[in-house]
Amino acid sequence: MGNYKLVALDMDGTLLNEQSEISKENAEWIQRALDAGITVSFSTGRGFRGALPFAEQLKLETPMITVNGSEIWQKPHVLHKRTLLSPVYIKQLHELALRHEGTWFWAYSTNGIYNLEKWIDPSTTYEDHHWLKFGYYTEDDVVRGRILQEVTEWDALEITNSSPQNLELNAKGITKASAIRELCSMLGIEMSQVVAAGDSLNDIAAIREAGLGVAMGNAQQAVKDAADVVTLTNNENGVAEIIKQYVLKG
Template structure:
């Protein structure tokens, strides 16, 4: 067992079960970790407003990583660092989405989520908004591959996913791992003192760099391969098991 100071938890498919709830067991062991002086932080692809109610449920006053690392919060409502996605790339990503009819897409700004059904107001420009992330969802595997290939050719964005059917694009160099490194600097600790837990490709960089990288039992295969250990699934209170077995 390492001398772990920070536990960075993905939310969907990790901390949250299939009903998007935090189980009683997970909540109990998170509280035990907090009582023991461990910092427990969300490290999520969600935006701040979507993650906040769960932080409030757990009474967390700890740092938060949102939008795959584009935002790092010192604690809820206190922004430490934000990295934007350039509007030129958002324009190209949107054009690519429109080219593949039937592909759902969404994009986070600092104050709004836009998507296929609700894009920016006519008369406003992409440059008028502060963008954080762009995502695509399609169950059509060849289309999903074509989208990946085209964006990867640009060599200018981070491409990950939060499910096997989507892609998520952030500014180059921005990952959950880069955000955790930022938190380590602020906290005066080393990445070797971090436990990172997740289930999707947007968790891999953090899982590889952390002192202990943990994949959920329900994680994508590539995540399990990158991890040091595999825990129980998100429906089996996998986070409680990680805290019990490796942290406390």
């Protein structure tokens, strides 16, 4: 067995297949890792509510990283740390979305998800909510590029994506990597003992900093370029392959 103590797994496009399911093979090898004393943690852009059913399916009682690192859970339902995104920026990001008609947008708060169809109640203010992340989705590359350029010029937010068609904004300095560093402190291990796997730009920081950074076969090219190794796709049980080949080898 290798010297890895923590496996941090992205969910969509990594652990989950295109039907948003955990394959039998992935579940089996995650259990084998757990049985061997390895900590297996979700490291996802999803909010807690979106990740929880899969943690329950795998019977995980391990830490979880949600909303790209804005929330770190000691175990399901036990919050360790939360980093909020200023309502000032949420207001600016919302106004920017409205200036680009046809762009889908969403925002995670601690009490739910708001989006183009269901935005905050007009009787409330941005300050009445505790914000975690904002996102844009558009298949128009030009529009996405304009939004990216403007937000980049603010130099105030962490900018990533979870698919080539979207942009995700977190508080500056908040990434899956920053959250994994916090997990390492909690667990008493080093980043060199971490395997981080993912497919999108919100995984790059973690992939670069981990002892072993793994890009899925279906990952964006920039993620593959940043990774130490590239494994099988999310539809080919890539997570099982990572654990088999690198974590429990020998």
